[in-house]
Amino acid sequence: MNVENAAYVDAGNLASFVSALPALHQSDILDSTLLAQLAADKKYSRFDETGRWQEVYTSTLGQLYWYITSFSHRQHVPTEAMFSLEDLVLDSLRKIATVAELSLVKETIGRFKALSDDDKRVLVYAEFTHSGRVVDLQVSVADRSSRQGSVSIVFETDQEIMRNLFEEKFCVAELVGEIRIWSMIVTLNEESYEKIRQNVIDKLGSKRDSLILSLYNNGDAQ
Template identity: 35%
Template sequence: MNDQVSNPDVLKNTHPAPMEKIQQAHDFMDSLELHEPVVPLQVANFVTSTAASKEIESDSKGAYVNNGSLVTFVDGISAQHKKDVLNSTLLAQLAATKKHDRYKDTEAWYKFYIDTLEKIGWVAQGFSFSEYQVSGSTFTVDKVVLDVLKAIASENEMAVVQETLKALEALSDKDGKLVLFDSNSHHQGNGNFQIASAREADGDVAVNLGAFYFDSTQNSTKVLFFEFKSSDTKIFKGTESAVLNEEVYSQVRDKIVTKLGGKIAQNVDEIEI
């Protein structure tokens, strides 16, 4: 594997967005409804205690818990584009959860998740799920994540994802970041989460997304690192590459921030890597 973009064509924004595309984005945002997540006590206390968290820094690598997602950034991404990735993926999660049960109607949930991203300016390449074939009698989800992402991510992106997983695993079960992710990524024996890796080239921001859901007879804690029995668990994976059309997104950026409001502080927090 090398550090070249896995599919360079996804980074090309060569066609200006027509006015109707921008108007459609406005109309979509005006009518969009979001799920109101229940914030666990540990997370509520954590948000209160870190209300003055440091600003997102440009050009430096980073990682964030984002509701039921992990979002990572390699070096060289502007602070604004980091916020755009975090806000748009949070919006897509909350919009999809408002429409569909995250754990019981998962593929419909993902369809609306991707539709939301496309409506606000993300240009996607295509998305479908297949069952991940586990080798061995047990497995941990973090190993599945790394195996799936290595097919679409560069070495730099994989290095940041690995750092992120290592940092998350080291947290205590009651750490606010871990509780935030766990409480929004799985419920009882069902899970639904995303791992996104973002990069920037020639001013365009692009994301490689690994999407996962599973069904298990086992109840897990620290879901990414729990040892599941292969005989009791089915896990499905999908990948997506997308580039942000700045011409569309810039027109609804403020509406997205306004629509999310306080949900950003409640659902997004940095992981130290």
């Protein structure tokens, strides 16, 4: 069992894990959510067809023995002239995560912000979270029972986007349309997932090493 908290770039998801969650279960969560992302990517662009992408993503999670207990979609209207993704993520997660989990996510974002622009973790996350002037990112946190709270934030801006999204302040006046936020609470049924674990690993192949990167251990794969 892990004795420390953990955090990973998992393609377009910045994933945090509490220390009590066994390493095997962390891998199961990372693998299955990566496979769901890639399955959705094959059908739709996460940047141009976000709603349909989300439908395929959540449907695939269900096929991988994730049980959705809460799901919501809303439009967000900022109250200030500028906003940061860190503040928006933490404010959105506050509705579905504990205080300790929020603290862990804040620590994870802090680790990510400290990375250089040419760090492979920043490069992978950038590839899967913004294209042109569209931002579409996911941040999640999982507890000891493989229950995961996640938020996806999507918007378009006329502002030039930095590679490290969490380092940037976004101007509300530069937004094109609304900010859309998906929030979800899901739990992985480990007993059922065990039966398909190797199949998921085989399907992912080398992508497990190239798209799942630890924010600890110098960015080594899981």
